[in-house]
Amino acid sequence: MAEVAHTDDLVVDGTRFSSRLITGTGGAPGQDVLEAALIAAGTELTTVSMRRHAVVPGRESIFALLSRLGIRLLPNTAGCHTAREAILTAKMSREAVDTDWVKLEVIADDESLLPDIPELLSATEELVADGFKVFAYTNDDPVAAQRLEDLGCTAVMPLGAPIGTGQGILNPHNIEYIASRLTVPVVLDAGIGTASDAALAMELGCDAVLLATAVTRAQEPALMAEAFRHAVRAGRLAHRGGRIPRRPMAHASSSMQGRAEFLLG
């Protein structure tokens, strides 16, 4: 049977993506493994830490790899602890890789890696005013998410769980609420552990999923990447298809209405 046509591209800042799976590169055991995983994921947008990535002479850079694979780069400010550091990193990345897109991460501390919301809001305000397209990594708080949209973010990226924990979506209610309230794309970012977590994010109404660790540190990264490719698509279709309501009691799947007349002629 023919597949349902995938006619609902993700549109971000006027750019269309047929894949709703955004990947990160951190934690990959090698660039060959990463390349195989990126291809298996079918991703069209990948984020790279501008502070952590080193260009090694004589070796293909991550930027060259993404360009060769036709994957758009989303630079990120991972490792920044203050608005000032994040703004500086974003400005340097705009010069270095010639894009005004930035995934804005401002981390409160190195143990939790949770977003520092006051610093995030302040950096967002300044970067938006400077013409950046800000993809803001935030917590699962609907109030903070709304503030980020109001400040002019291009996309808002609430976490499912802390980065690298693989715990999945700790507060599905808040994620669903954020996805239903915001008008900019909502990308579930961080904490994903396995394919069903990504499917759930999409079922809850997120526009896309961003993940790194669940693929890069999987036993078989390319296999896991392919699983995520299908899960994101399945979750999106389920969201569009409209789930049935949850009922407290059994409800016969076949209706009895009209049955007597049919049996009695």
Ligand SMILES: CC(=O)[C@@H](O)[C@H](O)COP(=O)(O)O
């Ligand atoms: C790649 C990146 O930007 C990470 O900081 C991101 O938040 C992903 O988190 P996981 O590694 O938990 O998927």
